[in-house]
Amino acid sequence: MTDSWDRVDTYIGEKLIGDDAILAAALAHNSENGLPPIDVSAAQGKMLYLLAQMAGARRILEIGTLGGYSTIWLARALPDDGALVTLEVDPKHARVAQANLDRTGLSDRAEIRVGPAMDSLAAMTDVAPFDMVFIDADKQRNVDYVAEAIRLGRSGTTIIVDNVVREGGVLDPASNDPGIVGARALFDFLQSDPRIDATALQTVGAKGWDGFVLARVA
């Protein structure tokens, strides 16, 4: 089945995305520097880009940069005077991402802040309120990140959280896997917090079986 998922992702890429030298160079640079291939897929990256455009986002927050692949998709959706802040704890990842961003010509509107995301969020006095927040970092902190996204957002802010299905692991209340524990805690939070309205979509494809939470601040 996973072979079919891969082939359909390739088909979607050929039909709707096409070759993209800058994104290909970013992935190659990530690989040369030993970064794990855990970026979003091309189809998912374009989904983020389109959602940001549909939301008319002028200020975007990303939590979890890696080599900046999703950052590039999101930054491309911004108007010329837009701003994106992306948070990354690993200085090496941030260096690789900066080099990738420098090749896009979008460095003027995309800033990488290095350090634990919760520290960067606590110190965030500029740029907010954000119109869109993409959360894709250490999954056990998903609830904290969504709470911060609400604090730094406004009514109508779009919040997207990646990797919330974990090959169905989200169904397992006995799991000790931090990613699964974090995903389940996130669903509990979203179920009970009146400040936010959410759904989740399962995804299959080049990145396996997983899913996104899509939420709107009330």
Ligand code: SAM
């Ligand atoms: N969004 C990226 C993309 O699609 O191209 C992928 C991000 S990767 C799944 C997760 C990233 O979050 C890693 O680079 C990791 O170092 C970073 N990270 C993990 N814990 C973090 C923390 N506490 N604060 C900031 N970044 C963190």
